[in-house]
Amino acid sequence: MGLLNWLEDHEAAVSSLICCGGGFIALAWSTVNPGLNPSRFYASGVAGLFGAGAIATAIKGLKEEERSIIKRDTADEIFTIYQAAEVQTVQNILFPLSPMPTPPGGMNTYYQMEFNQLPSELDYYNWDGLADEASGILVGGNSGSAKTSLGAGFIVGKLTAVTPAEVIVLDIHQRKNIIWKQMGFPRVESDVETIYQIMCWLIQEIERRKQEDGHPLIVCLDEINDTLSELEQLDIVKPLPGKEKRRNTFIYAIRKLSNARKFDICLLGFMQSHNTEAIGIDGKFRNNFLLVLCGASARGEIQNIWKHDDPRFLHIKNTAYPVVISGSNPLQIAEHPTHKHHTKYKKKGNAPANLIQPRFLDKSSIPIYGVEEQSQDFEEDYPTRQPSNLEPQLPRFNFQKAPEKPKTNPVINGVEFFLPEILEILELAKDNGELSIRQAYKSGAGQRLKLTSESTLLVFEKFVEARLGRIEHRQIGGAVQIIFIPS
Structure with missing residues (x-):
């Protein structure tokens, strides 16, 4: 072997x-x-x-x-x-090792905690500091993100919890935002020209308060994006004398109000996205506002800032009504005060909870500008506004309109036009050189008349009957468009 x-x-x-x-x-x-x-x-x-x-x-x-x-x-x-x-x-x-404690809601293993290096309990914004931190407040969010409920049902209540304030609401869509009525807001203005005049008055009021003190005033400016569009259309169909543009003055007023808290005036604005440049507010003025972003605006704000495995990002992604605080404050997540209890998002809206009733000051310093005739439907929707007495100790400007003459329907070449908005459409066609049916019913006057394609064609035929122009059928792509060309 x-x-x-x-x-x-x-x-x-x-x-x-x-x-x-x-x-x-x-x-x-x-x-x-x-x-x-x-x-x-x-x-x-x-x-x-x-x-x-x-x-x-x-x-x-x-x-x-x-x-x-x-x-x-x-x-x-x-x-x-x-x-x-x-x-x-x-x-x-x-020598056995002591086990790593797992905090409530935290990671399950030591290795996951080491990987993320983030606390398991999220740090939410403290709404109790709102009154001290906010110079101006902008609430941004898509339709159905409960931004108006947050502003009307919570923020105004927080701001007036200690000191009551005069509160005015400027909302061109006030019929759809019934929370103003539910919360008992004393004055709501929906006419776009009245809103513009009040914003001009606020510019003057800030200058006056540099010399004299005034009582607390909160301006709730809703639907800023749509209001700007309406003002831009008014600048076309009803231009002001000289080179003044309503849209530019409106944006200037928002910027001026962003730093008016020192004069006891707080602007609470509502916009439809997290992009403040869409309402004329660049980065410099953006940081004057406390930005409260809801829904899609909250998700858009943090999209390229936090990593997608960050617990804060996951919270915003998976919450039905997410909120992010930004602007003058460091970026931080927050719980939606009135909708955090809902686990499912509804575009038409869920019922709010935890509402705070505002404390309104029984004073009115903002002038009354021409009360328009209101339809019976409007009176049922919202009670007729009763003008309040102006404060006698404060100097005021006379913004009242001169007495109007009895209205007579305009007649052109023997054809009577029963609505003045129709002539606005005619002026728009003259300014553009021509006007399609789509451009007509999408214009400000067309929206106020609630025109459709069929009714717009009737308006064009009325113009032709008055010998104000002609109608042309034009082939564009695969469709035929009806164009009115003024003479």
């Missing part, structure tokens, strides 16, 4: 020795047979074959030696790891 084991371990060496011996004998045979004969030729061939076998056997021996060395090294390494594992096991038994 010992001889067999020795031969097995030295197989390559023995094979090489045999090949070398055979080659030596063949070489000797070829030497003892001089001359050119077959025996010498065969002996030389055999010697070559034995030499090649010896070389191949030697190479195989080297490879086997390398494999043997690798096997020994691997065995040593495995043994070392095994020893280290045994030592670690003994240490764990003698």
Whole structure:
């Protein structure tokens, strides 16, 4: 057995020795047979074959030696790891590690906590500091994100919790926002021209309060984006004298009100996105406002700021009514005060909760501008506003309109036009050089008349009847558009 084991371990060496011996004998045979004969030729061939076998056997021996060395090294390494594992096991038994506590709602394992390096409990904005931190407040959000409920049902209540204030609401869509009526707001203005005049008055009021003190005043300016669009349309159909534009003055008033808290005037504005540049507020003035962003606006604000595995990002993504605080304050998540209890979003709106009733000051300093005739439907929707007495100690401007003459319907070339808005459409067509049906019913006058494609065509035919222009059918793409071209 010992001889067999020795031969097995030295197989390559023995094979090489045999090949070398055979080659030596063949070489000797070829030497003892001089001359050119077959025996010498065969002996030389055999010697070559034995030499090649010896070389191949030697190479195989080297490879086997390398494999043997690798096997020994691997065995040593495995043994070392095994020893280290045994030592670690003994240490764990003698000195057990204290388990890592998992906070409520936190990560389940130590490794997940190490990976995220973030606290498990989210840090929400403290609404109790709202009154002290807010110079001006802008609430942004898509339709149905409960931004008006947040402003009317919570923010105004917070701002007036200690000191009552005179509150006015400027909302061109006030019929759809019934919360103003539900919360008992004393004055709501919806006419776009009246809203513009009040904003002009506020510019003057800020200048007056630089010299004299005034009582707290809160201006709730809703639907800013749509109001700007209406003012832009008015600048086209009813331009002001000179180069003054209502839209530019309106934006200037918003900027001026952003820093009016020192004069006891607070602007609470509502916009439809987190992009303040859409309402004329650039980065400089953006930071004057406390931005309260809801719904899609909250998600848009943090989209490229927080990583998508950040717990704050996941909270905003998975909450039905998310809120983010930004602008003058560091970026921070917040719980929606009136809708945080809802787990499912509804575009038409969910019922609010936790409403705070505002404390209204029984004073009115903002002038009354021409009360328009209101339809019976409006009176049922919202009670008729009763003008309040102006404060006698404060100087006021006379913004009252001159007495209007009895209205007579305009007649052009023997054709009577029963609504003045129709002439606004005619002026728009003259300014543009031509006007399509779509442009007409999408205009401000068309919206107020609630025109459709069919009724707009009737308006165009009325213009043609009065010899004010002509109608042209124009092929654009795959559709035919009806164009009115004024003469």
